[in-house]
Amino acid sequence: MEKQLMKIxxxxxxxxxxxxxxxxxxxxxxxxxxxANSSGRQRVNDLNSLTEHFLNRDAExxxxxxxxxxxxxxxxxxxxxxxLALSNLGELYRIAGESQEAIDIQLKALEIVNHDRNIxxxxxxxxxxxxxxxTQGRYKDSIAxxxxxxxxxxxxxxxxxxSFALNMxxxxxxxxxxxxxxxxxxxxxxxxxxxxxxxxxxxxxxxxIGVVHYQLADYERALESYLKSLHLREELNDKEGISxxxxxxxxxxxxxxxxxxxxxxxxRSYDTAVEIDDKRAIAYVLNNIGxxxxxxxxxxxxxxxxxxxxxxxxxxxxGGIILNLNCIATVHNHLGNYDTAREYAVQAYxxxxxxxxxxxxxxxxxxxxxxxxxxxxxxxxxxxLTRSLKLSIGITQRDLTxxxxxxxxxxxxxxxxxxxSLHYYRRYEALHDSLFSEEAAQFIDHLxxxxxxxxxxxxxxxxxxxxxxxxxILRRNRIIIVLISISLVSIIALSFIQYLAYRxxxxxxLLLQEKNREISEQRDSIEHQKSELENAMSHIKVxxxxxxxxxxxxxxxxDEGYWKQIESYITEHSDAExxxxxxxxxxxxxxxxxxxxxxxxGKIKS
Numbered sequence: 001m002e003k004q005l006m007k008i009x010x011x012x013x014x015x016x017x018x019x020x021x022x023x024x025x026x027x028x029x030x031x032x033x034x035x036a037n038s039s040g041r042q043r044v045n046d047l048n049s050l051t052e053h054f055l056n057r058d059a060e061x062x063x064x065x066x067x068x069x070x071x072x073x074x075x076x077x078x079x080x081x082x083x084l085a086l087s088n089l090g091e092l093y094r095i096a097g098e099s100q101e102a103i104d105i106q107l108k109a110l111e112i113v114n115h116d117r118n119i120x121x122x123x124x125x126x127x128x129x130x131x132x133x134x135t136q137g138r139y140k141d142s143i144a145x146x147x148x149x150x151x152x153x154x155x156x157x158x159x160x161x162x163s164f165a166l167n168m169x170x171x172x173x174x175x176x177x178x179x180x181x182x183x184x185x186x187x188x189x190x191x192x193x194x195x196x197x198x199x200x201x202x203x204x205x206x207x208x209i210g211v212v213h214y215q216l217a218d219y220e221r222a223l224e225s226y227l228k229s230l231h232l233r234e235e236l237n238d239k240e241g242i243s244x245x246x247x248x249x250x251x252x253x254x255x256x257x258x259x260x261x262x263x264x265x266x267x268r269s270y271d272t273a274v275e276i277d278d279k280r281a282i283a284y285v286l287n288n289i290g291x292x293x294x295x296x297x298x299x300x301x302x303x304x305x306x307x308x309x310x311x312x313x314x315x316x317x318x319g320g321i322i323l324n325l326n327c328i329a330t331v332h333n334h335l336g337n338y339d340t341a342r343e344y345a346v347q348a349y350x351x352x353x354x355x356x357x358x359x360x361x362x363x364x365x366x367x368x369x370x371x372x373x374x375x376x377x378x379x380x381x382x383x384x385l386t387r388s389l390k391l392s393i394g395i396t397q398r399d400l401t402x403x404x405x406x407x408x409x410x411x412x413x414x415x416x417x418x419x420x421s422l423h424y425y426r427r428y429e430a431l432h433d434s435l436f437s438e439e440a441a442q443f444i445d446h447l448x449x450x451x452x453x454x455x456x457x458x459x460x461x462x463x464x465x466x467x468x469x470x471x472x473i474l475r476r477n478r479i480i481i482v483l484i485s486i487s488l489v490s491i492i493a494l495s496f497i498q499y500l501a502y503r504x505x506x507x508x509x510l511l512l513q514e515k516n517r518e519i520s521e522q523r524d525s526i527e528h529q530k531s532e533l534e535n536a537m538s539h540i541k542v543x544x545x546x547x548x549x550x551x552x553x554x555x556x557x558x559d560e561g562y563w564k565q566i567e568s569y570i571t572e573h574s575d576a577e578x579x580x581x582x583x584x585x586x587x588x589x590x591x592x593x594x595x596x597x598x599x600x601x602g603k604i605k606s
Contacts, residue, residue, distance in 0.1 A: 044081035051088040083112040102132040123153035130168045137355025143172035163192040177358040203232035217398040243273040243281040283312035303331045322360035329367040338371040362391035402431045
């Protein structure tokens with residue numbers, strides 16, 4: 001029993017100590033273990049995989065793995081591994097905000113694989129190059145790189161990376177104001193992502209589709225797409241994505257004219273973004289909160305929000321910089337600071353022209369035109385507003401087009417040119433009616449009700465899942481407690497058995513000592529008796545064997561054949577000596593007279 005417990009005891013302890021961690025090993029743990037035993041090209045592949053894992057988690061580790069992968073690839077002449085290691089390094093530069101270095105490195109990586117005619121990773125590298133161009137605001141170059149990526153990836157059957165390429169093309173068209181094309185590519189990306197079944201990618205694509213519909217002032221479809229995105233992001237607990245989508249929904253209500261509803265969504269978005277300290281999401285919602293204050297006429301508050309947002313966006317989000325510069329210009333126009341307004345609008349235009357943002361240029365032209373209109377310089381105002389209108393019509397920016405129609409109509413009315421004023425007003429009214437129809441408003445309310453119902457159901461589901469998770473944790477804890485209890489009982493039982501064994505052994509030792517003492521005493525006694533016997537035997541001469549004796553005279557024959565008196569024989573063959581006397585029988589037989597006389601006198605004479 002004791003031996004069996006001793007065998008299973010280490011396993012019981014191991015179960016108790018490591019039961020919660022039995023399934024804790026992650027893929028990167030497995031990859032790190034594999035790396036320790038890999039060599040050659042396999043080691044390069046493992047190093048590149050580890051680099052990709054740490055790209056957005058630990059830049060220093062990612063850089064170390066990337067550099068080692070590149071050095072080993074060069075040593076082995078493994079061009080695919082070298083190109084991927086370089087591409088990973090380029091991603092590190094892009095993430096760090098060093099976009100030009102990222103572009104240069106990705107181009108060098110492409111040169112390596114193109115020279116080797118290896119297309120297996122050109123799609124991935126082109127996707128990363130497209131992202132680097134996008135970060136720099138070079139949207140046409142971004143679209144071109146993404147097209148190259150898509151052609152390769154779709155041939156290789158890599159649906160996930162191909163969907164990234166389509167998404168990048170859609171983004172490029174959106175940023176340059178080609179909204180119809182943007183919508184087509186986003187929808188194609190959505191189909192691929194739904195086929196793959198990646199909910200996060202599907203959620204992002206729904207948000208992108210919502211953004212395009214919003215730009216087209218198609219608010220009901222924008223809200224429909226946003227709510228689908230929000231549903232998935234809440235299901236995935238994607239806090240960053242939830243914040244972005246909530247802001248987009250708020251913007252939709254804001255442009256629809258429901259500022260109270262907009263602020264509710266903005267508040268939820270801001271709280272979520274602060275919770276995870278996401279500066280980009282915070283900047284985005286601050287800009288939109290500023291817009292609400294601007295609509296309410298609280299210009300100083302609006303300016304404060306825009307400036308905070310601009311400060312956060314200057315870390316590298318080009319589109320955010322253009323947006324805030326234009327917003328600040330608008331507020332200064334409201335405050336009567338027309339020269340300052342134009343300064344900010346010119347900065348916005350220059351940034352938009354550099355990055356190819358037609359929408360940014362159109363908004364900048366409008367701000368400049370408004371500043372001149374407010375200074376009663378109608379000719380210059382019409383000049384800039386007409387430029388803005390042309391650009392907004394060209395990119396199908398219906399909301400900006402509508403505002404330009406209305407402002408140009410007002411200027412012509414001030415100039416007593418009622419014909420042109422009516423012409424532009426009718427265009428404004430027609431576009432306005434199409435944007436804000438009663439049917440659209442009802443549809444938005446319907447979507448809101450559906451969303452709120454689904455949200456309540458999801459919250460109940462979350463509560464049920466949380467309860468289930470708690471039950472699982474309790475069951476696991478109970479199992480651990482049982483295992484610990486079993487282990488403790490086993491330890492106590494084993495300790496008791498060991499104690500009993502010790503006591504038994506101690507008692508046996510005492511008995512053994514007593515027996516040894518008795519045996520020792522007996523041995524001493526035997527030795528003493530042996531000694532006495534040997535002493536006695538030393539004085540005894542033993543006769544043995546058959547002794548021939550005469551049946552009459554009782555003489556004994558010796559070994560030489562002589563007959564000897566019995567006394568003589570025994571004396572010769574032992575240490576015994578004889579002394580002679582007469583027994584009573586012989587006395588009466590041979591000395592009867594003496595015998596009887598002696599009795600009469602009361603004594604015997606010899």
